[in-house]
Amino acid sequence: MSSYRRPNQALRGLLGEAGMSAAELAAQVNAIAAENGLVLGYDRSTVAHWLSGTRPRGDATALVVEALSRKLRRSVTLTDAGFLPAPGGGEDTAHGSAASSHEDRDEDAARSLGQLATWPTGHTASRGRAERGAPFRLAALRLPPYEQIATSPFPTGEPPEGARVQASEVQGIEAMARVFHHVDITFGGGQGRRALVAYLASDVRPRLHRPAAPAVRRRLLTATGELAYLCGFMHFDDDLQGLAQRYYLVALRLAAENGSRPDHAVALRALSVQADALGHRREAVRLAESAAAHVAGPHLRRAFVYGQLAVAHAGEGTRHEALRALAHAETMIERAGSAQDTPVGAYHHASLLHQQGVVRLRLGDERGAAAALAASVRHRPADERRARALLLADLARLHLRARRLTEALEVWHRFLDDRSALSSGRVDRAFADMRGLLRPYSRHPSARALLDRAARTSRVREPFRPPAGR
Structure with missing residues (x-):
C-alpha cells in the first residue's frame, strides 16, 4: 500500500456528511466487494489507516467511493474522497478513476468495448493487484427515459472511415453470437468469456467506425448489442458483476442508437x-x-x-x-x-x-x-447444462429444508453430474453451498458418500482474497 503524509480530510468530511462510522464504511465496502466475488476483511482499523493518509490497495478505492456514493445518493469521485493519484502513476488510477468520474451509459459504445477489454477479468489477481474488474454501481441504474436516450446526440467519436461494412461481415458476427450463446449455456460463462471480450474489442469494435449502408448498419448494431448482452451475462454468471453491468449498459446504448x-x-x-x-x-x-x-x-x-x-x-x-x-x-x-x-x-x-x-x-x-x-x-x-445445474441445486436445497434428505441427496448427485463440465461462478457457489448444508449430516452414510464424491471432483474456485494489506 502507498502512504501519504497528510491525513485524508476529504474522506473524513464525506464520512461525516454521510453519517457513517468507520466500521459502517468498512462493512459497506466489504459488502460491495462481495457482490463481485471479492472477499475482504476490512474493519474500522482499516478505515482509520485511510483517514490517516494511507491509500487503499489496488482498486479498493473504487469500492470506497461506490460505498459513499450509495450512502450519499450522489456520485463521489476518487478526488472527492481524497484519493489522489498514487505516486508515479500508480496501478489503480486508470480504472478506478474512470469508473467513478462519469456515467458508463453516456460513453460511446465502441469506445466502451475497447476500454472494457483492458479491465482485469479473471479469477486471480492481475500482477498481484487486489481487484476483480470493477464494482457494481447503483447510480448507473438511474437511467433516463428511452425517448431521451434514443433522441439525444451520440458521441461523434471518429468519423467513419475505411471500406464499407458488407452484409457478409455482419453474418459472421451473427454466427459468432450463436456460437458464444451455445458455449455459455452448455459450459458456463467462464468458458468463453475472455474470448468474447477479445472478439468484441478487436474484431467487432473497428467495424462500428466504418461506413455501412443503413440496413447493414442496423444489423451490425443489433448483432453487436447481442454480443455485448452475452458478454454481460457471461460475466454475471462468473460473478464479475461490475463488468457485467457495464456490458449490459453497452447493449442498452446500442439498442438506443439503433432505435x-x-x-x-x-x-x-x-x-x-x-x-x-x-x-x-x-x-x-x-x-x-x-x-x-x-x-x-x-x-x-x-x-x-x-x-x-x-x-x-x-x-x-x-x-x-x-x-x-x-x-x-x-x-x-x-x-x-x-x-x-x-x-x-x-x-x-x-x-x-x-x-x-x-x-x-x-x-x-x-x-x-x-x-x-x-x-x-x-x-x-x-x-442447457448450466441452467439445469442451478435448478437442481435450488431443488435439492428445497428438499433439504423440507427434511427430505434422500431426495435432496439424489438431486445433488445429478447436480454434480452437470457441474463437472461447467465453468461458472454461480455453479461454484452452489457447490460450496451444498457442502456447507450437508456438514451437519456428515455422519449419515449417504450424505457422507455425496461429500466424498464432491471432494474427489475438480476443486471449486475459491472466492478471490487479495494479498494482505489495506
Missing part, C-alpha cells in the same frame, strides 16, 4: 435480473417495469420480459403484481408458436416453469416451488 425498443427492453431486463440477484429489489422492479413498458414483437419475447417482472415483484413481496405479471407471461407463451432461434431473449416452457418456481418460493409456497423447479428440470433442453 430498437425490443432490444432496449431486453437489456433493461438483464439489468433487472442482475439487480435482483444482488439484492437490490426496488431497482430490479423499476427496471423490469421499464422493460415491460417497451417490449414488443414476438410473444415469447414478451413472456421473457414479463416473467422477470413477476420474479422482481415477488422479491419485493408485492404478491398481486407478481401473479399478474406471471399470468401475462403464461398467456404470451401459450399464444407463441415455435421456439425462438435467437442467442438473446430465448424463452421456452422450462424458462417459465423456473420463474414460476422462484415466484412461488418468494411468496411462501415451498411445495409449489419445488414442483415447478422439478418440472423445469424435466423440460429443460439437453444442452
Whole structure:
C-alpha cells in the first residue's frame, strides 16, 4: 500500500456528511466487494489507516467511493474522497478513476468495448493487484427515459472511415453470437468469456467506425448489442458483476442508437435480473417495469420480459403484481408458436416453469416451488447444462429444508453430474453451498458418500482474497 503524509480530510468530511462510522464504511465496502466475488476483511482499523493518509490497495478505492456514493445518493469521485493519484502513476488510477468520474451509459459504445477489454477479468489477481474488474454501481441504474436516450446526440467519436461494412461481415458476427450463446449455456460463462471480450474489442469494435449502408448498419448494431448482452451475462454468471453491468449498459446504448425498443427492453431486463440477484429489489422492479413498458414483437419475447417482472415483484413481496405479471407471461407463451432461434431473449416452457418456481418460493409456497423447479428440470433442453445445474441445486436445497434428505441427496448427485463440465461462478457457489448444508449430516452414510464424491471432483474456485494489506 502507498502512504501519504497528510491525513485524508476529504474522506473524513464525506464520512461525516454521510453519517457513517468507520466500521459502517468498512462493512459497506466489504459488502460491495462481495457482490463481485471479492472477499475482504476490512474493519474500522482499516478505515482509520485511510483517514490517516494511507491509500487503499489496488482498486479498493473504487469500492470506497461506490460505498459513499450509495450512502450519499450522489456520485463521489476518487478526488472527492481524497484519493489522489498514487505516486508515479500508480496501478489503480486508470480504472478506478474512470469508473467513478462519469456515467458508463453516456460513453460511446465502441469506445466502451475497447476500454472494457483492458479491465482485469479473471479469477486471480492481475500482477498481484487486489481487484476483480470493477464494482457494481447503483447510480448507473438511474437511467433516463428511452425517448431521451434514443433522441439525444451520440458521441461523434471518429468519423467513419475505411471500406464499407458488407452484409457478409455482419453474418459472421451473427454466427459468432450463436456460437458464444451455445458455449455459455452448455459450459458456463467462464468458458468463453475472455474470448468474447477479445472478439468484441478487436474484431467487432473497428467495424462500428466504418461506413455501412443503413440496413447493414442496423444489423451490425443489433448483432453487436447481442454480443455485448452475452458478454454481460457471461460475466454475471462468473460473478464479475461490475463488468457485467457495464456490458449490459453497452447493449442498452446500442439498442438506443439503433432505435430498437425490443432490444432496449431486453437489456433493461438483464439489468433487472442482475439487480435482483444482488439484492437490490426496488431497482430490479423499476427496471423490469421499464422493460415491460417497451417490449414488443414476438410473444415469447414478451413472456421473457414479463416473467422477470413477476420474479422482481415477488422479491419485493408485492404478491398481486407478481401473479399478474406471471399470468401475462403464461398467456404470451401459450399464444407463441415455435421456439425462438435467437442467442438473446430465448424463452421456452422450462424458462417459465423456473420463474414460476422462484415466484412461488418468494411468496411462501415451498411445495409449489419445488414442483415447478422439478418440472423445469424435466423440460429443460439437453444442452442447457448450466441452467439445469442451478435448478437442481435450488431443488435439492428445497428438499433439504423440507427434511427430505434422500431426495435432496439424489438431486445433488445429478447436480454434480452437470457441474463437472461447467465453468461458472454461480455453479461454484452452489457447490460450496451444498457442502456447507450437508456438514451437519456428515455422519449419515449417504450424505457422507455425496461429500466424498464432491471432494474427489475438480476443486471449486475459491472466492478471490487479495494479498494482505489495506
